[in-house]
Amino acid sequence: MRFTKMHGAGNDYVYVDCFRQDLPSNIEQLAIAAADRHFGIGGDGLILICPSERADAEMRMYNADGSYSEMCGNGIRCVAKYMYDHGLAKKETLTIESGGNVLTLELSTNGGKVDRVRVDMGEPVLEAAQIPTRLGGKQVVEAPLECDGNLYRVTAVSMGNPHCVIFVAHASDDLVFGVGPQIEHDPAFPNRVNVEFVEQISRTQLRQRTWERGSGETLACGTGASAVCVAGVLTGRTERCVEIDLLGGRLELEWNETDNHVYMTGPAVEVFSGEWFPAGE
Numbered sequence: 001m002r003f004t005k006m007h008g009a010g011n012d013y014v015y016v017d018c019f020r021q022d023l024p025s026n027i028e029q030l031a032i033a034a035a036d037r038h039f040g041i042g043g044d045g046l047i048l049i050c051p052s053e054r055a056d057a058e059m060r061m062y063n064a065d066g067s068y069s070e071m072c073g074n075g076i077r078c079v080a081k082y083m084y085d086h087g088l089a090k091k092e093t094l095t096i097e098s099g100g101n102v103l104t105l106e107l108s109t110n111g112g113k114v115d116r117v118r119v120d121m122g123e124p125v126l127e128a129a130q131i132p133t134r135l136g137g138k139q140v141v142e143a144p145l146e147c148d149g150n151l152y153r154v155t156a157v158s159m160g161n162p163h164c165v166i167f168v169a170h171a172s173d174d175l176v177f178g179v180g181p182q183i184e185h186d187p188a189f190p191n192r193v194n195v196e197f198v199e200q201i202s203r204t205q206l207r208q209r210t211w212e213r214g215s216g217e218t219l220a221c222g223t224g225a226s227a228v229c230v231a232g233v234l235t236g237r238t239e240r241c242v243e244i245d246l247l248g249g250r251l252e253l254e255w256n257e258t259d260n261h262v263y264m265t266g267p268a269v270e271v272f273s274g275e276w277f278p279a280g281e
């Protein structure tokens, strides 16, 4: 299987070009094996770049535990870069389908290759039932959630995939590795959930660590940063345009007041490509 390793702000995936080779079988097992940092290629998961009838391409995203996700913010920027740099669509505006939605991306080039991408992430979903979460109320803004005898104030947002945002004084290892996995599996989130721990620096600057559904802590989460931008506004903490520092880099976010869409801008980097021979294939 030929692959390309790419990352967006350190959130790294194994990318497979399914325009030029057949869709692999046993994708969930393949994702687990490919993501393994010791016995595989290594990454936060697997992303298939596939033909689409509705857009320039379709992104199909699998976490390191093999589970499917509807959307990946850092991944979709890398898919756009791959499409442009590898000659699949030499256009500075691209459409990419993911989880049934078609997103529009604006590409910036440097030396003939894409280095930054602005993604129209669409409208955030705030209705509890659609996120989905069983936490009470129509919307879940600073709702109490108990974990290990401690009470957390959580805001739930879907950016195509579910997020639980918690503003904290210090996004410590204890929170990320202790509380993160417990909330991921809390019955309040029937499809599991990605968990963001966020420190507020000012009304326009935030720091974020993410415990991702199906992959554990990653160096960045683009849908998570989008959810954080929305949660900052909903809780009255931040302006609509924010810069978010993640462990692997910075993302710029805007929740636009006019069209209600979230816009995310950040880097996309190709690291290497190669051929992999998964066991049993």
Ligand SMILES: N[C@@H](CCC[C@H](N)C(=O)O)C(=O)O
Pocket: 011, 063, 068, 069, 070, 071, 072, 073, 074, 075, 161, 162, 194, 212, 213, 214, 215, 218, 220, 221, 222, 223, 224
């Ligand atoms: N890192 C991604 C999100 C990947 C999917 C997520 N773990 C989920 O299961 O929803 C991003 O940049 O958005």
